[in-house]
Amino acid sequence: MFKLSATRALAAALSFSLLSFTGLLHAQAVFKVTAIPDESPTELARKAAPLVKYLEKTLGMKVEFTPVTDYAASVEALANKQVDLAWYGGFTFVQASVRSGGKVIPLVQREEDAKFRSVFITSDPAIKTLADLKGKNVSFGSQSSTSGHLMPRSFLLQANIDPDKDFKRVAYSGAHDATIAAVVAGKVDAGALNISVWEKFVADGKVDTNKVRVFYTTPGFYDYNWTVHADMPAAQREKLTKAFLSLDRASPEGKEILELQRATRFIPTKAENYKGIEQAAHSAGLLK
Template identity: 70%
Template sequence: MLKRVASPCKKMVLTLVLAVGAAASGSLAYAQQVLRVSAIPDEAPTELQRKFKPLGEYLEQKTGLKVEFTPVTDYAASVEGLLNNKLDMVWFGGFTFVQANVRSKGQVIPIVQREEDEKFKSVFITTHKDINKLEDLKGKTFSFGSESSTSGHLMPRSFLLGAKVNPDTDMKRIAFSGAHDATVAAVSGGKVDAGALNISVWEKLVSQGKVDPKEVRVFYTTPGYYDYNWTVRADMNPALRKKLTDAFLALNKDTAQGKEILELQRATRFIPTKPENYKAIEDAAKNAGLLK
């Protein structure tokens, strides 16, 4: 029986195929050594970077991966980045998580949230003495944060509608500042009569002396609702997803590292979360005409 011997040409092709395969495999292995992280731009980019740096170093220790933080230009870009496989994990607000979850048909998974995010709140602020309740905002100028912000737009709008105040028809003018700290600046600078932002950023700005609560005051605080979380794609390696989840859950204020990270994240601790927690936000978005 004759043996078929591969021609030199075929051997060359086979060698080339194996080499290309090895290179591709190597590139894939390299890609898997980097965890690409981002966050909704609800504060200034420099502040987001400052807050994330110690957390990124901690996650590198816990996962063995290089962690790269990539700032995005707006809320929509954070959703697009995760859905288009350009990001692996994103700090979402409740509404941006809902948008990502609906658009991907459930192909994103929220892994943890801060304990504070179980009952998050928004505050309405003003410098005007004649504004003391939501109904007083009729005929006034007003600023939300970003259009895709849960605590800076969706939930404040929802509570306004509940008080029979339609921002689009009952107010003199509405604006979108793009970020919570920018909303405070707009109100304190007299650009608008009032505004809404998340309570966490408000308390931070007050504690840092960046706003005088005697000049700019809170006149309404919303009831609590679920908000922020860390979300990953559903196709992430389950072992990596568990490592990340466990790393967040292990953070505590008994260690210097844990204390620094939790204080920067304005968190008591991180707890597990699930998509069902954000059903009320999805319903509010639909009722407000912000989600179809």
């Protein structure tokens, strides 16, 4: 009786171990994607949905979009390998590189990101130049945003305007769409944001350009990219890169994904492209 019970117990233990191992393998088979929260959660989820389906098909595994609460969380998530792929702005990529000890690799960027721009908007007719912002209430996006804070601040400093000294108040909306809303509502006199979000709002009729207008557009700079951890196997990195580079507006699937990503197409990128962003962050005192 004891021998039979012991045998059954051993069989049960082995069965449980097998199930646990199978469950672990299943858990590891989920490819997790995240993105900096530079727009509303609903918009980020909408943009991610068809891309997730496409990656599931091309990678041959389950893919999940994992939202994060703020920019810092997106940096920690990839540095700690809690996610496999992250959509970063140029500055967030630099932060992730510093945080991980250089163990993150940017794979691709939109063609538009090779010469990205920010815009300054206002509803005040008296504001026509950057110099007119002195003594005004001005909003940036997130403090870690490249196009919503770092680069606009950098170009202000180049124009001998120090936001912390020359503005009446500096606000941080947290996201590009929130910056537009703050200007529209009159909570601030002006705001700086990502040009593609602004153009999307204008195209969708979500902002009245007779009331709110662009008064300054920055020079171009490198910005967004899709980044992975350096520990990802080279074969998987190559497969992932090929998936993005293969997206084509000629196909319904490619057209939908590229339009939601506000991309003409994806092109390869490299860490060296973001050295200018790193230098700007140091100069602006945003990176120690």
